Amino acid sequence: QVQLVESGGGLVQPGGSLRLSCAASGIMIRGYIMAWYRQAPGNQRDLLATITAFGRIDSADSVKGRFTISRDAAKNTLYLQMNRLKPEDTGVYYCNARSIQGTEDFWGQGTQVTVSS
Numbered sequence: 001q002v003q004l005v006e007s008g009g010g011l012v013q014p015g016g017s018l019r020l021s022c023a024a025s026g027i028m029i030r031g032y033i034m035a036w037y038r039q040a041p042g043n044q045r046d047l048l049a050t051i052t053a054f055g056r057i058d059s060a061d062s063v064k065g066r067f068t069i070s071r072d073a074a075k076n077t078l079y080l081q082m083n084r085l086k087p088e089d090t091g092v093y094y095c096n097a098r099s100i101q102g103t104e105d106f107w108g109q110g111t112q113v114t115v116s117s
Helices: none
Strands: 004-008 011-012 018-025 034-040 044-051 055-060 067-072 077-082 089-097 105-107 110-114
Touching: 004 089, 011 055, 018 034, 018 089, 018 110, 034 067, 044 067, 044 077, 055 067
Parallel strands: 011 110
Antiparallel strands: 004 018, 018 077, 034 044, 034 089, 044 055, 067 077, 089 105, 089 110
């Protein structure tokens, strides 16, 4: 059974930092396209950053230079380092794992991030 468990969310002031983690079981993340998404209230789920099996990283313009996606294969964990947070970064953050062939697609339960003074 595949599980993706996000953690690290919370309340932070504007300009602050958080690091989200996504611990995977049932799959080896190094063999998947791993991604972070964000869903703000009333909005669709937006793609923030991806890291491929080959280590290629892509980030959305809205978070480029502020958010960094990374993975630790030994811990089978995906991370999202978020710096210089803004109120518009508020939302539920989801971890996603997708197979290269596109035949498998797994989601975590999400972790809430609230940026507010």
